[in-house]
Amino acid sequence: MRTPLIAGNWKMNLLRDEARSLSEAIAATAKEADGVEVLLCPPFPLLDTVRRTIDAGPVALGAQNVHNEPSGAFTGEVSAAMLADTGCEYVIVGHSERRQYFGETDATVRHKANAALEAGLTPIICVGETLDEREDGSTPKVVERQISGALERLKPEDVRRIVIAYEPVWAIGTGKTATPETAQEVHALIRGWLKREYGGAIADTIRILYGGSMKPANAEELLAERDIDGGLVGGASLKADDFSAIIRAAL
Numbered sequence: 001m002r003t004p005l006i007a008g009n010w011k012m013n014l015l016r017d018e019a020r021s022l023s024e025a026i027a028a029t030a031k032e033a034d035g036v037e038v039l040l041c042p043p044f045p046l047l048d049t050v051r052r053t054i055d056a057g058p059v060a061l062g063a064q065n066v067h068n069e070p071s072g073a074f075t076g077e078v079s080a081a082m083l084a085d086t087g088c089e090y091v092i093v094g095h096s097e098r099r100q101y102f103g104e105t106d107a108t109v110r111h112k113a114n115a116a117l118e119a120g121l122t123p124i125i126c127v128g129e130t131l132d133e134r135e136d137g138s139t140p141k142v143v144e145r146q147i148s149g150a151l152e153r154l155k156p157e158d159v160r161r162i163v164i165a166y167e168p169v170w171a172i173g174t175g176k177t178a179t180p181e182t183a184q185e186v187h188a189l190i191r192g193w194l195k196r197e198y199g200g201a202i203a204d205t206i207r208i209l210y211g212g213s214m215k216p217a218n219a220e221e222l223l224a225e226r227d228i229d230g231g232l233v234g235g236a237s238l239k240a241d242d243f244s245a246i247i248r249a250a251l
């Protein structure tokens with residue numbers, strides 16, 4: 001049985017007071033949502049503020065990015081050990097905004113996932129096709145390439161610990177959501193690929209989240225699909241009521 005994971009990706013939003021009150025509200029919802037794992041991924045400067053607010057409660061903390069090297073002369077970067085030391089358990093890697101605006105490739109994603117695993121963090125590896133790729137029928141090829149590129153050379157015992165987020169690029173921040181059937185089709189394809197590469201026991205353990213304009217109005221039907229094990233939520237995670245409703249939809 002996979003515990004549903006509802007993760008909020010705050011992106012580059014909020015200041016400390018706002019982060020405090022939003023995470024307080026989410027911590028209160030999470031306390032009433034036994035059986036759902038709730039995760040907040042604020043920007044780096046807010047990690048410690050959120051950690052103090054959710055302290056000892058059921059909400060987990062994650063970051064939105066990490067550097068692949070353990071330390072050194074990489075001005076402006078943050079290592080996986082630093083994130084773990086700040087209280088993070090998770091880190092998002094390969095988000096489409098990182099791929100699009102910061103030139104991250106499948107190899108970058110692999111190195112970051114590896115660094116996260118070595119520091120004891122769970123990487124949430126994001127994959128997903130653009131609108132052009134969906135329209136020309138290459139979604140399966142693109143998603144499989146991204147997953148195999150990210151997992152290549154990882155040990156099966158490490159693969160078991162990852163989370164995958166399927167986020168069609170055309171649905172992120174656009175208000176357009178994949179239908180439950182469209183999302184389930186890709187989730188099933190990802191699980192099928194994992195099964196072929198690593199066997200059923202590992203494939204059945206890995207949580208595959210859906211991301212792309214998830215909101216209270218569509219969360220329940222998306223989360224009802226067999227291979228959708230939670231959500232990676234952007235815009236709606238910035239509103240306490242909306243994110244709380246999505247958490248409840250996963251119950």
Ligand code: PEP
Pocket residue numbers: 009167171172173174175211212213214232233234235236
């Ligand atoms: C995201 O950025 O991961 C995301 C899914 O954003 P939104 O929910 O706003 O589409």
